[in-house]
Amino acid sequence: MGLFGGSRKVDWKDLKAPELDDFEAMAAEAYAALPADFRAMTGEIEIRVSDFPDEDVVKEMELESDFDILGLFSGIGVAHDASVPETGRLPNRVWLYRRPILDYWAEHEETLGDIVTHVLVHEIGHHFGLSDDDMYGIEDREP
Numbered sequence: 001m002g003l004f005g006g007s008r009k010v011d012w013k014d015l016k017a018p019e020l021d022d023f024e025a026m027a028a029e030a031y032a033a034l035p036a037d038f039r040a041m042t043g044e045i046e047i048r049v050s051d052f053p054d055e056d057v058v059k060e061m062e063l064e065s066d067f068d069i070l071g072l073f074s075g076i077g078v079a080h081d082a083s084v085p086e087t088g089r090l091p092n093r094v095w096l097y098r099r100p101i102l103d104y105w106a107e108h109e110e111t112l113g114d115i116v117t118h119v120l121v122h123e124i125g126h127h128f129g130l131s132d133d134d135m136y137g138i139e140d141r142e143p
Contacts, residue, residue, distance in 0.1 A: 023049040023098050023116065030117040038138055042124055045075075046093045053097055067100045071119040073126040094123040 018026070027047050031039065052066040063069060075092030096119055105112050125135040 017102055018098070018112070020049050020051070020098060023096060023101075026113060026116045027096055027120055030113065030120050033117070034121065035138060038124075041128065044091055045124065045127060046091050047096070047120070048093055049096045049098055051097065051099045053095070066097075067103050069097060070100050070104060070115075071096045071123040073123040075127070092127060094120060094127075096120065096123075 024047075027049060031047060053061075053063070053069055053072060057063075057069070057072060058066060061069065072095045073092070074095065075090065096116065101112075101115055101119065105115055108115075110118075121135050121138055125132075125138070130138075
C-alpha cells in the first residue's frame with residue numbers, strides 16, 4: 001500500500017503538466033470518441049489548443065482573467081450560416097485553453113480527459129446551437 005493509502009505507487013517527482021501537444025492529442029482522441037453522426041455533422045471544423053485566449057477574446061468577452069474561459073467556438077454557427085461562402089472567411093474553430101483547463105482540473109474531481117471532452121463538446125455544441133441537455137446527451141453516447 002502506498003504512503004497515502006492507495007494501492008498504486010506513482011513516481012510523482014517525474015510527472016509534468018500536459019503540454020500543448022499533449023492537449024492536441026487528448027482533443028483528437030476525445031473528438032474521435034464522439035458519436036459518428038455528431039462528428040459527421042461538424043464538417044471542416046478545426047480544433048486548436050492554446051495556453052490562454054488572446055487579448056482580443058479577453059476584452060471582447062469582458063473576462064476578469066485569462067483563466068475565466070476554458071474553450072471557445074469561433075466562426076459562423078450552422079444556425080447562422082447562410083451556406084454562401086464568404087471570401088476570406090476563416091474556418092470554424094474550437095479553441096481549448098490549456099492553462100485554464102489545468103486550473104479547473106486541479107480544483108475539481110473530474111479526470112482531465114473528461115474535462116477536455118466536455119469543453120470540446122460544449123464548444124462544438126455552440127456551432128450547432130445545441131442546448132446543454134443535448135450536449136450532455138452527446139457526451140454520454142457511445143462513439
